[in-house]
Amino acid sequence: MKEEIRAFSYSLGFDICRFTTARPAEHQAAFEDWIQAGHHGEMGWMERSVPKRVEPQKVLEGAKTFICLGVSYHRTEDRKEKPDEGVIARYAKYNDYHEVLSEKLKAITEYLSEKGGRNHKSLWYVDTGPILERDIAERAGVGFVGKHTNLISRQLGNWLFLSEVITTLPLEPDTPEKNRCGTCSRCISSCPTGAILQPFVLDARKCISYFTIELKGPIPVEFRKAMGNRIYGCDDCLAACPWNKFARQGSLMAGHYRKDLGGSELVSLLDLTEEEFKKRFAGSPILRTKRKGLLRNVCVALGNVGNEATLPALEKAVRDKEPLVVEHALWAIEEIKARSLTRANQ
Ligand code: SF4
Ligand code: SF4
Incomplete structure (x- = not known):
């Protein structure tokens, strides 16, 4: 039965399919401490779901098994952005993986009902569910x-989307994996903002991914310079990991790559109306920031890499309807002018 499920998941395009028992995650105390310390920032949904996240039986009564699935989003020919373009995290250059994977996960739950009998229940989650998915995986x-707190596969590196099916079907668990970071600390030293406080502890309130995706309000001024020209997410700690030498492209996401999202010129992004924003990023995870969040990020990026030629676009942004955009555009203008002045005085 297990091998049949695995084979079925591979036929759907999943790269990894493994099984474990539906009992609480080992690091539940560490997770609760992390929430207590406020390291999740404004991600209140994490705090609200703590009781369910640590107890699978609260997610699905009678649950026996987690089926943990991995999909590679590695790309061999990923294009590097130019300095006047916005850098977008690798995962976000695809159609939204929640949508891509949900249809496949639904197929697995239907397969389980067929194979295991209708009296068995199964639920699927991709990232958003109340499950400590990295621990379970x-x-x-x-x-x-x-140490960067993401999951690393020995076969595929860390460019992975995780998802899981929780089911009342009892299935033999697979062998757990153990940590293999050794003395390496490349991810910690590569982080531009020092967000990885110590091995395995990430403070979201210092993380560029959090600022550019999750944070709704202004980006703290002390972290703006470190953002460089990143406008959606940050891959530095993931890219630093030596286990990525084993990364390989999977089949499932390849057809969902969005060439149109790479190489976005910063100045032209600043010109997007609400409608143009929705049209340009339709189906992509970038919709999450909404127009005002993305333009906020673009202003910061221009403040870091822009020059006099980009000032007219920023001056136009100062008249934007969103105060969030206005404040960041003003900051960017000040940064560019200060750089020009320093150059002139040299
Ligand atoms: S995503 Fe970027 S900012 Fe966040 S921990 Fe990793 S390297 Fe640091
Ligand atoms: S970069 Fe090194 S320390 Fe960080 S996760 Fe990868 S192996 Fe572990």
């Missing part, structure tokens, strides 16, 4: 949680 042997 480690226990299932999908990979290990690295």
Whole structure:
């Protein structure tokens, strides 16, 4: 039965499929401490779901098994952005993986009902569910949680989307994976903002991914310079990991790559109306920031890499309807002018 499920998941395009028992995650105390310390920032949904996140039986009564699935989003020919373009995290250059994977996960739950009988229940989650998915995936042997707090597969590196099916079907658990970071600390030293406080502890309130995607309000001034020209997410700690030498392109996401999202010129992004924003990013995770969030990020990027030629676009942004955009555009103008002045005085 297990091998049939695995084979079915591979036929759908999943790269990894492993099994573990539906019991609480090993690091539940560490997760609760992390929430207590406020390291999740404004991600209140994490705090609200703590009781469910640590107890699978609260997610699905009678749950016996987690089926943990991994999909590679590695791309061999990923194009590097130019200095006047906005850098977008690798995962966001695809159609929204929640949508891509949800249809496949639904197919797995239907397959389980067919194979295991209608009296068995199964639920699927991709990222958003109340499950400590990296811990569960480690226990299932999908990979290990690295010091950067993401999951690393020995076969595929860390460019992975995780998802899971929780089911009342009892299935033999696979062998867990153990941490294999050793003495390496490349991810910690590569972080531009010092967000990885110590191995396995990330403070979202210092993380560029959090600022550019999750944070609704202004980006703290002290972290703006470190953002460089990143406008959606940050890959530095993931890219630093030596286990990526094993990364390989999977089949499932390849057809969902969005060439149109790479190489976005900063100045032209600043010109997007609400309608143009929705049209340009339709189906992509970037919609999450809404126009005002993306333009906020673009202003910061221009403040870091822009020059006099970009000032007219920023001056136009100062008249934007969104106060959030206005404040960041003003900051960017000041930064560019200060750089020009320094150059002139040299
Ligand atoms: S995503 Fe970027 S800012 Fe966040 S921890 Fe990793 S390297 Fe640091
Ligand atoms: S970069 Fe090194 S320390 Fe960080 S997750 Fe990868 S192996 Fe572990």
